[in-house]
Each structure stands twice: as structure tokens, then as C-alpha cells.
Amino acid sequence: MKFDVMVDVRLRGGIADPAGATIERALPALGYDGVAGVTVGKTVRFAIEATDEAEATRRSEDLSASFLTNPVIEDATVMVTPADGPTGDHA
Amino acid sequence: MATAVGVVVFPGTNCEMDAVAAVEGLGGDGRLLWHGDEDLTGVDAVIVPGGFAHGDYLRPGAIARFSPMMGAIARFAADGGSVVGICNGFQVLTEAGLLPGALQKNSGLKFLCQPTVLRVESSDSSLTRRAAVGSELLVPINHFEGNYTCDAETLARLRDEDRIVLRYVDNPNGSVDDIAGVCNEGRNVVGLMPHPERACDELLGSADGAVLISSLLDAA
Numbered sequence: 001m002k003f004d005v006m007v008d009v010r011l012r013g014g015i016a017d018p019a020g021a022t023i024e025r026a027l028p029a030l031g032y033d034g035v036a037g038v039t040v041g042k043t044v045r046f047a048i049e050a051t052d053e054a055e056a057t058r059r060s061e062d063l064s065a066s067f068l069t070n071p072v073i074e075d076a077t078v079m080v081t082p083a084d085g086p087t088g089d090h091a
Numbered sequence: 092m093a094t095a096v097g098v099v100v101f102p103g104t105n106c107e108m109d110a111v112a113a114v115e116g117l118g119g120d121g122r123l124l125w126h127g128d129e130d131l132t133g134v135d136a137v138i139v140p141g142g143f144a145h146g147d148y149l150r151p152g153a154i155a156r157f158s159p160m161m162g163a164i165a166r167f168a169a170d171g172g173s174v175v176g177i178c179n180g181f182q183v184l185t186e187a188g189l190l191p192g193a194l195q196k197n198s199g200l201k202f203l204c205q206p207t208v209l210r211v212e213s214s215d216s217s218l219t220r221r222a223a224v225g226s227e228l229l230v231p232i233n234h235f236e237g238n239y240t241c242d243a244e245t246l247a248r249l250r251d252e253d254r255i256v257l258r259y260v261d262n263p264n265g266s267v268d269d270i271a272g273v274c275n276e277g278r279n280v281v282g283l284m285p286h287p288e289r290a291c292d293e294l295l296g297s298a299d300g301a302v303l304i305s306s307l308l309d310a311a
Contacts, residue, residue: 016238018197018238018265072241
């Protein structure tokens with residue numbers, strides 16, 4: 001089966017986020033008041049073949065921990081959903 | 092025989108010839124090493140130079156650490172070989188787990204290219220053994236992600252074990268505890284954000300980096 005994976009990478013709590021802080025500081029000047037807690041991360045999307053959702057999740061989490069994130073400064077949330085439409089030999 | 096210093100080249104590395112020139116200007120033998128190879132035969136010390144290995148995609152150093160040469164360097168370091176990572180090379184060594192911590196975006200979100208004054212904090216490392224503790228060196232920085240970060244426990248260990256080898260006198264990038272360079276437990280692997288190889292000749296505005304590169308040649 002094919003699964004769509006989205007990995008949401010963000011800085012760990014306590015790690016300075018200069019990009020988020022800069023955006024937050026700019027907001028009042030643009031007329032957006034009352035916005036707080038701006039953080040900047042990144043999203044990595046990919047498709048993965050696996051026998052079931054549990055395997056897709058396990059392999060994606062492993063990939064995320066070993067490569068997509070640096071555990072010294074980053075955390076990630078891995079979201080796995082079955083891909084739409086037929087999979088496999090459907091050409 | 093001249094000390095042979097291998098200088099690693101990844102796709103996107105751009106400071107390799109500066110490193111070779113500095114090594115050779117100080118009497119060493121600089122040799123380029125392609126990241127896809129893994130042969131360190133005849134190499135006495137390794138420099139992982141600056142640049143943008145693999146375009147710095149994902150994170151600086153994140154992809155470079157999977158190159159075959161990095162496996163060879165890890166084994167070389169485990170055997171006591173001297174390894175120095177400069178700028179992007181420092182980022183590569185932290186990603187590879189050869190040095191603790193990580194390099195974050197500069198606190199001011201600006202790419203910084205300027206001379207900085209470094210204070211030598213420990214002369215017990217492969218890069219600083221010739222330098223006097225407390226001496227100040229004028230060495231340029233050239234980075235966007237040079238803000239050294241680590242958890243409190245790691246920082247305490249680095250301090251207790253005298254592994255912060257260089258500090259900024261006037262912290263330009265937000266690095267925790269003004270850290271410009273650290274070494275591993277064995278003191279043979281050193282990473283620093285400033286570029287000593289660009290300060291080995293008075294023509295370049297400073298020759299203060301020579302004491303560091305000379306230390307590496309001695310250490311090998």
C-alpha cells in the first residue's frame with residue numbers, strides 16, 4: 001500500500017527561534033495585533049510503500065528521527081494517511 | 092616529511108583551496124579528498140572545510156554526514172587522528188555526531204562576514220596546542236548558521252571538561268556561552284565557525300589563524 005506522509009519539523013522548546021521572533025515583531029506594524037507564539041519550522045512530504053499503516057508510520061518516524069530532524073534542536077510530528085486512489089500496478 | 096592534511100571536498104564546498112593554501116604556506120602538504128572516496132591512506136590530519144556541502148539542503152551538514160568519506164573520518168578520529176571542521180565543516184561534524192551540539196541560525200538573522208576577535212580558552216586540543224590560553228586572535232567569520240546551541244547538560248560538560256577551546260570576545264551570532272569552537276572528549280576533533288585558514292597571511296589582514304593551523308600540523 002502507498003501512504004502519504006507529512007513530517008512537521010519544529011524547533012524544540014527553549015531553542016531560540018530568531019525567524020519566528022522576527023516575524024512576530026513585524027506583525028503589529030502590518031496591522032496584525034494580538035498574535036503571539038510565532039514559530040518557524042518546515043514540512044517535509046513524501047509517499048512511502050508499506051504493508052500497512054503501522055509499518056509506514058514506523059519507517060517514517062525512523063527516517064524522521066535519523067535524518068529529517070536534528071534531535072539537538074528539533075522535534076517532529078509524523079502524520080501518515082493512506083494515499084488516495086488505486087496503488088500498485090495500475091498503469 | 093611534510094604533514095599531509097586531507098581537505099574534504101563535498102559538492103558545494105568552497106573553502107578547500109583556502110585550506111590547502113594555508114596548510115602549504117605553513118609547510119604542510121594539502122591534499123584534496125573527494126567525499127565519495129573513503130581512503131585516508133597517507134593522511135596525517137583532516138580538515139573539513141567551509142562552504143555549502145550538498146547545498147546545505149535540509150540542514151547544513153545533514154546530507155554530508157552520509158558520504159563515504161565521513162565514515163572513514165569517524166574511524167580516523169576514533170583512532171586518535173586530528174580532525175578540524177571549519178564553518179560548514181563544523182556543522183558537518185556536529186551532524187555526524189563527532190562533536191556535540193548544533194549550529195543554529197544567527198540570532199540577528201543576518202549572514203555575517205566580518206573579522207572577529209577570538210579568545211583562546213584551552214590549549215589542549217589539536218587546533219590550539221600552540222596557542223597561549225587567554226591570547227586573542229583576529230579571525231574572520233562568514234556564516235548564517237553559526238549560533239552554537241546545546242542543552243544545559245552538554246554545556247556543563249563542555250565547561251567542566253575544558254572543551255570550549257575558543258570563545259568570541261564580542262559574540263556576533265548568539266552562540267551559547269560565546270562559544271566559537273569546541274573539541275571532542277579525545278581533544279583530537281575540533282570544530283569552529285571562524286576561518287583560521289583565511290587569516291594565515293598579513294596580506295589577508297591577519298596572520299593570527301596561523302597559530303591554529305600550525306597546531307594542527309604539529310598534532311598530526
